[in-house]
Amino acid sequence: MPPLQKHRLHWRRALFGVTTMAAAAAFAAVIVPWGVVAPRSVEHLVLSPAFLPYVLSGLVGLFAAVHAVVSLRSPELADVAREDDAHPRWLSRLCILSILLCCYWVLPETVGMLASAIAVTGGLLWLGGERRWPVFLGIALLLPAAIYLFFVTVAQVPLPTGELFG
Amino acid sequence: MDALLQGLELFLSVENFVAIAIGVAVGVIVGSIPGLTATMAVALALPFTFGLDPVTSILLLVGIYKGGVYGGSITAILVKAPGTPAAACSVLDGYPLAQSGKAGKALKMALYASCTADLVSNLALIFLAGTIASFALQFGAPEYFWLICFSLTVVISISGTSLLKGLVSGLLGLLVSTVGLDLVYGTQRFTFDNFNLMSGVSYIPLLIGLFALPEVIDFYLRKAKPLAVRGADASRVSWPEFRRCLPTILRGSGIGVAIGAIPGAGATAAAFLSYGEAKRTSKRRENFGKGEIEGVAAAESGNNGVAGATLIPLLSLGIPGDVVTAVILGAFMLHGLTPGPLMFEQNLDMIYAIFVGILFSSVVLLIAGSVAIRQFVRIADVPPHILLPVVLLFCVFGSYAVQNQMFDILVMFAFGIVGFIMMRIGMAAAPFLIGFILGPLFEDNLRRSFLISDDLGVFLRSPICWIFIALTVFSLIVGLRREYQMRRTAKAVEADS
Incomplete structure (x- = not known):
């Protein structure tokens, strides 16, 4: 060194x-x-x-x-x-990631956990570089819905439905 | 002998076999989902047992419990999101193995170690229940205090490359565990009038935040894709590898049985103690933390060795050792049974039926685990940019599920940031977790000892105290000596380069 x-x-x-x-x-x-x-x-x-x-x-x-x-x-x-391999635009990505994570904290009370999960999952997929629309929509819409249903019906966890839809 | 035959007759019914199979399968699935614990699954399954026979009910719940304990390791190894606190120890070597394309090998070793430890634990339950229970009853506050001190020395073994940072991490974990209402005076500590903090920081959101979230944050801030777990592999555990790990597995099982039989000690301490012991005695100790298969075997055997043993104080004395066994005790009572010495006199056939069923559950665990591995290992094929949003989804839902409150999501995010900072500065997160888990037990038993007696001699009152003091000192000396040797090696490497 x-x-x-x-x-x-x-x-x-x-x-x-x-x-x-x-x-x-x-x-x-x-x-x-x-x-x-x-x-x-x-x-x-x-x-x-x-x-x-x-x-x-x-x-x-x-x-x-x-x-x-x-x-x-x-x-x-x-x-x-140790090696430093930070993304060239790490600061802007950090800001976007922070906003997306905040959505999980702020949005569920208003729009519900399912809508928040769809929004954040979509945002993260886009940030991760996923640009194939069928894959993007399939994962951003169907997976959160399936996991939400599992938690609500099987595990009987009353996830927030939000003031708008509840 | 008659009771044994009656017990076998009682067990040999289709309902019992189905109950164990369903229980273990449900447990494995639930345990593998971060945030959903075996405790939660057992509690949710309790109402389904109302219409079942007592033996079938207990076997269903025990099956869920055992499956849940093993299931926690699956996501710990694959995506660094431990399903249960005890599975956090499996992250240390399981996740690096998965990253190097050996997810299948790590999962299979976790399964074999779990099943072996489960079997040993069950045999201990059947043959040594009385002896172990009477030993566990000799534990008062001072004995517990020294046991916890000994368990805390494991921090030296899991500190990673810097002992001092590991110690600071462990102390920070202890400090966070002091948040909440004081146990003696009922006054507030670091709650700042926040109602959500009165009962302390929830450990599941903390666990998820500390281990899973830093990987998510790190992925989005890195140039490359370092999280990419290389393709689902067909790597197996060879017989020589299993044979090499067998002494570690048996030792871990023994530690699990000893810790599990002591009410309140917990599987997390057993897993980390087993890991620490394995690292201390292994010829490959320098590989620990970098993807050593023996590390996975040690963690899982310690973790699963507890499962059968927690039933020892329950069945022999009627004392539940943890929350799960408390729920199982509730199931016994729902069916008009009271575990304890009287049950061994009045319902011996039922006890034997449960014992046979519990032994059978180890075989079912092996089968269910093998099937689960084949399905779950495909997760390793999923590209990280698709996998991580889904992992985060489970983290958020799982954190919320603990107490059905949004505050836990905030706790998860807060400790995710803490975990990310720790990751960047090279501070191991495992000591933080062990400090946090053992902190309340440490403080509670320290203060209870002082409440028993003002005299410091209370800490030296029994041979058990002396044994644990000796073990603590021995563990400290060996650990520090090894750290010193590592530093000297590092210095030599640097001088050469």
């Missing part, structure tokens, strides 16, 4: 360690006191609801610090073998 790339890798790993350490400290200092309701007095420290979160954040910080130090000294097998 070229020395410059090796140098970058080591720093990247160290950065991960330092970031994780800072996140653990922030978690222990802000999130735990804010998010854990502890009784005013507890019989034993271990019985406090905040005990384990504090211990765990401390340990995360400790291991992250050790990782930062060790990273600058010795290699990791995974990093040596």
Whole structure:
């Protein structure tokens, strides 16, 4: 591996360690006191609801610090073998994917799970490069409908029908 | 002897054979669908047993349970979407095998290991139920605590290429498991007044999100198509391969039986413990996590070894070890039967009939599994751009099905993003899962021990505590030593290059 790339890798790993350490400290200092309701007095420290979160954040910080130090000294097998093969338009694809995934969260209450599933499956097929219309329509329409029917009738899961159709 | 003959007579009816066959087949199908668990299938099948004979009812439910436990591994191996939490361990080596065109081999080894472990577990149930149940009864909070500590050391074996990142991952899993209402004081922890989080983070959406969703996201952001599982193959498990894995399978079965007999310990811990032990003792340990067939055998034998053993405390003591056995206990009660020592005196013929049926279910599992593999392996032929939207569909429907709420879909997406980030930074997701699953047991037993006694000596109160302390220390030393050796090798490789 070229020395410059090796140098970058080591720093990247160290950065991960330092970031994780800072996140653990922030978690222990802000999130735990804010998010854990502890009784005013507890019989034993271990019985406090905040005990384990504090211990765990401390340990995360400790291991992250050790990782930062060790990273600058010795290699990791995974990093040596890692290759970067991101899609040239990965950012726009990420945006489209995020919107499609959000549809699964936002749409079912309004248009129902089946319509949402058809829309998202169609979107993902298109994003994946499927341009054969018979295949596209067959998979985007029939498969979600079949799986929906299985869940609703066989598994008796009351999937949302949506305000529009329900 | 008379009771045994009566039991055989009771079992030998067409209804029983059909019930086992249908049960196992339904279990395999349901178990293979992410989000639909064996528990759910057993609960849904319960109303169908009202009109059946007691033995037929129990065999139908046990068949579903056993099929479900095995079925979870199918999609874990093929599309990295474990059908059950315990099957997550099969992802570690099963999925890399599938990616390298050996999906058939991985599935077949999973089946053979499952059936062998199931048989061992059934034999343990039949011949050792009393002994194992009395051993399991000696487990109090401190013993459980050390058992969980020992189980957590498996994180070292499943940390992938970086032990420190694996440890951080495991700790994060433990931290996420603290979300919800506190068990001792009933106060809120990280729920931020969100009603959906009061009972904690649901493990099925977390599991699906952590393992299946990162693959989906990664596929759409990559240039190539790395998920392409190469064509459905006819790869088989050769006899030498099976023979090589047999000690691992038997050890995994033993671990499964021991863990399964202890109420509440769970199949996930057994699968990961079996995997960790196999990796520790294997001559091919460097291949683990990259597609080692022995890894699949270890995970599946640990997972399925639990199936028969969970019935030990149920039948011998009347104590359900997990949710599925609680539902089966309900089926017993619906038919006016109360499992426990009295049943062995009053309904011994029925017990023998159930034992014979359970033994027969291992054979049915082998047949149903072989048929299922032939059908399911075709999934490997489907191009990833078509397969992944369908996988996502199952992930979304399955996550919703757990509690019939949209919030679980959000949880699945959130942990999908976490899993994707972990994947990109080279942090193994398996330690996160094991931390999350064992976290509540760890904390609960730690605090219950302190409630029993203020004295720290409570943690050393019995030989069982000492045995698990010794195992924990041994496992830590061996694991850390191996990690150190791996680092030295990596350093040497880097120096050479």
